Amino acid sequence: MARKSKENSRINKMRTLIIKSVKKAVVATAYNSGLAKLFGSIHSSKLFCVGYHSVWSDKNKKELHRELYSNISIKVEDFEEQILFMKKNNHTFINFSDLSDPNTKKLKKATIIFFDDGFKDILVNALPILQKHNIPATVFVTTGLIERTHFLWTLKVRHIMSRSGLKNFEVEKKILELKKMSMAERDKKIKDLEKEYALQIQPEKLGIFLDWNEVNDLKNGGFEIGSHGVKHEKLIELSGNELLAELSESKKILEEKIGQPVFTVSYPYGRYNIGVEKAAQSTGYFYGMTTESGWNKIDDVLNDPYKMKRIEPNSGDKLTSFAVKLYMNI
Numbered sequence: 232m233a234r235k236s237k238e239n240s241r242i243n244k245m246r247t248l249i250i251k252s253v254k255k256a257v258v259a260t261a262y263n264s265g266l267a268k269l270f271g272s273i274h275s276s277k278l279f280c281v282g283y284h285s286v287w288s289d290k291n292k293k294e295l296h297r298e299l300y301s302n303i304s305i306k307v308e309d310f311e312e313q314i315l316f317m318k319k320n321n322h323t324f325i326n327f328s329d330l331s332d333p334n335t336k337k338l339k340k341a342t343i344i345f346f347d348d349g350f351k352d353i354l355v356n357a358l359p360i361l362q363k364h365n366i367p368a369t370v371f372v373t374t375g376l377i378e379r380t381h382f383l384w385t386l387k388v389r390h391i392m393s394r395s396g397l398k399n400f401e402v403e404k405k406i407l408e409l410k411k412m413s414m415a416e417r418d419k420k421i422k423d424l425e426k427e428y429a430l431q432i433q434p435e436k437l438g439i440f441l442d443w444n445e446v447n448d449l450k451n452g453g454f455e456i457g458s459h460g461v462k463h464e465k466l467i468e469l470s471g472n473e474l475l476a477e478l479s480e481s482k483k484i485l486e487e488k489i490g491q492p493v494f495t496v497s498y499p500y501g502r503y504n505i506g507v508e509k510a511a512q513s514t515g516y517f518y519g520m521t522t523e524s525g526w527n528k529i530d531d532v533l534n535d536p537y538k539m540k541r542i543e544p545n546s547g548d549k550l551t552s553f554a555v556k557l558y559m560n561i
């Protein structure tokens with residue numbers, strides 16, 4: 232039995248390796264042959280929403296505990312290279328507030344840059360690059376992360392397990408198991424882990440996320456501020472009242488704190504359904520961002536603004552992979 236499962240795991244590893252090398256070859260061919268850029272011109276009338284989470288730098292990765300979220304963090308040099316690539320390839324950078332302008336439809340490669348969650352490194356690492364190149368952006372803020380009343384569970388598990396002596400891949404395996412559970416089941420397991428490893432430091436207090444002054448610094452630096460919920464929960468798993476509270480509370484808190492209307496929401500984990508779309512509309516949002524991968528037709532966004540698609544660069548993407556993802560969605 233053990234021999235069979237070892238064999239299966241070897242076969243799975245080999246399969247993953249083959250898929251990875253085939254993908255690498257396809258990406259290199261698509262980039263080097265100019266095919267990616269050709270596809271880019273085919274999509275030039277579409278809206279590109281390019282979504283990030285965190286942008287890390289060697290200068291501050293230690294104090295910002297990048298090790299807890301390296302899977303969703305892109306190196307600042309790669310980020311700037313991606314921004315410059317889009318600039319060079321005639322993208323027109325806009326923000327969500329520009330979507331209602333009829334002239335937006337005439338733009339070539341209209342592009343919105345945005346960030347989910349509210350990591351502090353957006354202020355210290357991404358903002359200077361965006362300002363240098365005069366590019367607008369949006370940050371979707373989870374208010375509970377800013378107020379230190381909530382924390383992202385994946386970061387919490389990595390933090391707890393850093394004392395377990397387990398190797399990184401074993402911790403990630405544990406996270407994958409937890410991802411398959413319902414929220415209630417998962418939270419119970421995490422509580423058990425907290426007891427097991429007797430944590431003394433509260434990760435909420437680590438200063439990984441922006442505080443309210445810093446959210447306002449982003450706003451003053453030209454960012455639009457959108458909502459990413461209060462507790463960063465899967466909206467589709469909430470009851471009707473909880474769903475409405477999550478959407479309206481985060482909007483209300485943000486508007487109070489930044490003194491501006493908030494009209495965009497990015498669904499945590501990208502999870503949404505018709506109920507979530509309706510709730511977003513009834514609580515006063517104009518646009519809803521999913522994690523579905525692809526471009527948006529501007530007419531589709533105007534007709535049904537609650538299921539916008541994104542292009543999401545991976546943490547390790549070099550320029551070739553980024554360009555192929557941006558223009559070919561692979």
Ligand SMILES: [Zn+2]
Pocket residue numbers: 347348459463499500
């Ligand atoms: Zn998120």
